Structures are given as C-alpha cells and as structure tokens.
Amino acid sequence: MGFTEKQEALVKESWKVMKQNIPEHSLRFFTLILEMAPAVKNMLPFLKDSDEIPQNDPTLKAHAFIVFKMTCDSAIQLREKGQVVLRDVLLKHLGSVHLEKGVVNSHFEVGTEALLGTIKEAVGESWSDEMGGAWGEAYDQLAATIKTQMEEKA
Numbered sequence: 502m503g504f505t506e507k508q509e510a511l512v513k514e515s516w517k518v519m520k521q522n523i524p525e526h527s528l529r530f531f532t533l534i535l536e537m538a539p540a541v542k543n544m545l546p547f548l549k550d551s552d553e554i555p556q557n558d559p560t561l562k563a564h565a566f567i568v569f570k571m572t573c574d575s576a577i578q579l580r581e582k583g584q585v586v587l588r589d590v591l592l593k594h595l596g597s598v599h600l601e602k603g604v605v606n607s608h609f610e611v612g613t614e615a616l617l618g619t620i621k622e623a624v625g626e627s628w629s630d631e632m633g634g635a636w637g638e639a640y641d642q643l644a645a646t647i648k649t650q651m652e653e654k655a
C-alpha cells in the first residue's frame with residue numbers, strides 16, 4: 502500500500518507542533534546525531550569549531566528546519582504522487598553535497614533515528630508508532646532519492 506492520507510495527516514499534525522519550537526528541537530536533533538555518530542561533528546561546519554553544540558546558531562537551526570521540512574514535504578508528495586520529487590537544481594545540489602562530505606548509508610540511518618527521537622519528544626502524548634512509521638517512511642524515501650542521485654554522480 503502506498504502512503505496513506507492518514508500517514509500524511511500524522512506527519513502534518515506533528516510538524517505543526519515541531520514548528521513551534523525549532524530552536525529546541527534542532528538542538529535535540531543534533532544532540533541525538535552526535536550521540537550516535539560523534540564523527541559527524543567534523544562534517545558539519547556549524548559543529549566543527551566548538552566542543553559543545555552551539556546553543557544559538559542560526560545555521561544549525563536552519564539546517565535542522567530544512568531537514569524536518571523536506572521530510573514533511575516528502576510525506577505530502579508521497580501521498581499526492583506516490584514518490585518524492587525534487588527540483589532538478591536542488592537534487593543535483595544535494596547529490597554533490599552529500600558526496601563531497603563523504604556521507605554513507607549509516608549516516609542516513611542515524612538521521613532516521615535522530616529525527617524520530619526528536620519528534621517523539623516534541624509531540625509527547627500524541628506520539629504513536631504509526632506516526633513514527635509515517636515520518637520514517639517519508640525520510641527513507643527522501644534519503645533514497647538523494648542516494649540515487651549520489652550514485653549517478655559517483
């Protein structure tokens with residue numbers, strides 16, 4: 502079965518909650534990433550130069566916002582079109598940036614775990630496994646689109 506209206510609604514509903522506190526959720530997201538994959542610190546310009554995760558860095562917040570938002574948009578596209586579609590320029594950019602940084606499959610897996618952990622804490626009692634499944638599916642499809650582009654470039 503494809504991506505359902507129910508799954509799309511679960512993602513949209515939790516995105517509304519996430520959006521209300523991007524500073525907090527972006528810190529949580531990168532904290533979880535670094536707990537699972539400390540070496541990622543050196544791949545991201547806004548983490549590289551300090552021992553701590555910077556508490557008030559606009560680029561960190563913007564980065565997390567883009568990851569969350571693109572995943573939410575992917576959920577909408579999966580329900581509407583059955584696939585994730587990115588603008589050509591954006592797709593090419595994402596392919597080359599991920600290749601340049603040396604991103605591998607396990608990084609994408611860390612991203613899924615960190616995203617789901619962040620959302621779970623953000624939405625509290627509204628959380629359900631179905632909600633996690635919907636975000637996970639959208640993220641994995643988005644990641645698959647980026648990975649395909651990386652393979653084309655490699």
Ligand code: ISQ
Binds near residue numbers: 534568
């Ligand atoms: C950086 N930004 C978004 C997702 C990520 C997943 C794993 C490691 C680094 C990341």
